[in-house]
Amino acid sequence: MSTRKAIDSFIRNEKEREIAALADRLAETFAKRAAIHDQEGSFPFDNFADLKQSGYLKLTVPKEFGGDEISLYELLIAQERLARGDGATALSVGWHVGLMLHYRYARFWPEELYARFCREVVENGAMINHFASERATGSPTRGGRPETKAVKTDGGWLISGRKTYSTLSPILEHYLVLASIEGRDEIGDFLVRKGPGVSVEETWNTMGMRATGSHDLVLENVFVADEDLVRVSPLGKRGQQPNESPGWQLHIPACYLGIAFAARDFAVHFARTYRPNSLPGPIADLPHIQHQIGLIEAELTTSRTLLYSVADRWDKNPEERTALKTELGLVKYVATNNAIQIVDKAMRIVGGASLSRSLPLERMYRDVRAGLHNPPMDDAVLRNLAQLALKEE
Numbered sequence: 001m002s003t004r005k006a007i008d009s010f011i012r013n014e015k016e017r018e019i020a021a022l023a024d025r026l027a028e029t030f031a032k033r034a035a036i037h038d039q040e041g042s043f044p045f046d047n048f049a050d051l052k053q054s055g056y057l058k059l060t061v062p063k064e065f066g067g068d069e070i071s072l073y074e075l076l077i078a079q080e081r082l083a084r085g086d087g088a089t090a091l092s093v094g095w096h097v098g099l100m101l102h103y104r105y106a107r108f109w110p111e112e113l114y115a116r117f118c119r120e121v122v123e124n125g126a127m128i129n130h131f132a133s134e135r136a137t138g139s140p141t142r143g144g145r146p147e148t149k150a151v152k153t154d155g156g157w158l159i160s161g162r163k164t165y166s167t168l169s170p171i172l173e174h175y176l177v178l179a180s181i182e183g184r185d186e187i188g189d190f191l192v193r194k195g196p197g198v199s200v201e202e203t204w205n206t207m208g209m210r211a212t213g214s215h216d217l218v219l220e221n222v223f224v225a226d227e228d229l230v231r232v233s234p235l236g237k238r239g240q241q242p243n244e245s246p247g248w249q250l251h252i253p254a255c256y257l258g259i260a261f262a263a264r265d266f267a268v269h270f271a272r273t274y275r276p277n278s279l280p281g282p283i284a285d286l287p288h289i290q291h292q293i294g295l296i297e298a299e300l301t302t303s304r305t306l307l308y309s310v311a312d313r314w315d316k317n318p319e320e321r322t323a324l325k326t327e328l329g330l331v332k333y334v335a336t337n338n339a340i341q342i343v344d345k346a347m348r349i350v351g352g353a354s355l356s357r358s359l360p361l362e363r364m365y366r367d368v369r370a371g372l373h374n375p376p377m378d379d380a381v382l383r384n385l386a387q388l389a390l391k392e393e
């Protein structure tokens with residue numbers, strides 16, 4: 001684990017130190033299980049039992065419902081550290097804790113349903129994720145119309161369709177499902193419960209993030225009561241309210257930076273201790289190794305500085321959140337691309353041994369790559385930046 005843990009300059013006070021310590025403890029345990037879950041592509045139920053028991057699942061729930069109501073900045077400290085132990089578990093639980101933070105700020109759930117669900121999280125360790133992706137529509141960020149359909153029936157809705165990339169699907173009992181409302185130019189977010197008509201098809205067999213259980217969720221005429229319809233939005237206008245800033249999505253770059261940080265630690269330790277008999281000392285003394293380490297430090301520090309400074313602004317200036325959208329995208333772009341570069345450099349430092357499945361670097365190399373396919377996508381971030389620059393005159 002990180003030698004920098006104790007002197008992380010992004011930790012500003014005692015509360016943040018406690019949150020970091022909680023995540024470090026969990027990460028240390030998860031790191032021991034990560035290789036086997038990755039190898040088998042198994043869902044880490046053991047990690048989630050620990051997360052529940054430690055109170056991690058309620059970190060972002062409002063205090064009025066028994067949660068800890070931590071800020072975005074505090075959440076990122078926890079998530080980044082968790083990912084140093086196991087990226088797949090951090091990304092998976094990140095959707096839940098991130099979304100609970102989002103719902104707390106955006107407050108688009110019907111009050112009573114929201115209060116009930118928050119209590120479910122606090123009292124029973126319930127979790128949630130949002131299932132929007134589909135094979136035909138691809139990334140929901142592109143604005144395609146969901147093929148999953150909601151048809152009105154007595155007292156509620158019947159939902160049918162298939163969601164891809166359904167992270168956490170092996171463990172969830174509640175899902176927020178995006179569906180087109182039949183006969184209307186509207187889409188709805190429906191709170192679906194595990195039950196008749198709901199099944200998980202185990203399609204997730206990928207090179208990276210193998211232990212996220214991101215299988216297909218299949219819905220066949222699943223009944224959702226009227227009161228479990230969370231909201232309806234006009235097609236193409238979902239998530240565009242002023243209080244719906246996607247700050248919560250910073251759990252994604254925090255995760256990939258956590259993986260990069262762990263790769264960095266591994267490589268630095270290796271450089272300090274590996275002493276081939278062709279050299280008088282460790283490879284850490286060699287100029288080309290120090291050059292690689294220097295590049296890693298530059299990329300990691302730049303990315304973390306950007307991540308935490310934008311999160312701090314997001315927390316402190318609610319009126320600025322809508323305008324921060326470009327910076328939020330920039331954080332994701334810089335952090336995930338740098339994370340890929342950092343893991344690559346860490347492997348160059350370690351050399352051929354980095355390819356070994358008995359070391360964690362090759363898993364980090366595969367896991368970190370998934371960041372490119374989480375939102376927002378690189379082309380959208382760059383287009384946004386370009387359009388802002390072109391508008392300047």
Ligand SMILES: Cc1cc2nc3c(=O)[nH]c(=O)nc-3n(C[C@H](O)[C@H](O)[C@H](O)COP(=O)(O)OP(=O)(O)OC[C@H]3O[C@@H](n4cnc5c(N)ncnc54)[C@H](O)[C@@H]3O)c2cc1C
Nearest residue numbers: 130131132133138139140142165166167209214370373375
């Ligand atoms: C580990 C992991 C976990 C995930 N978890 C979840 C989850 O919990 N819930 C969820 O809903 N989703 C989840 N996703 C899915 C994710 O949000 C994307 O929907 C998914 O990765 C597909 O995105 P894509 O860009 O590859 O697909 P597509 O949108 O199909 O794009 C494929 C290619 O076509 C291009 N393209 C397609 N349409 C356009 C367009 N309109 N304009 C420009 N270019 C276009 C893209 O740039 C890309 O090159 C997860 C993904 C991963 C990798």
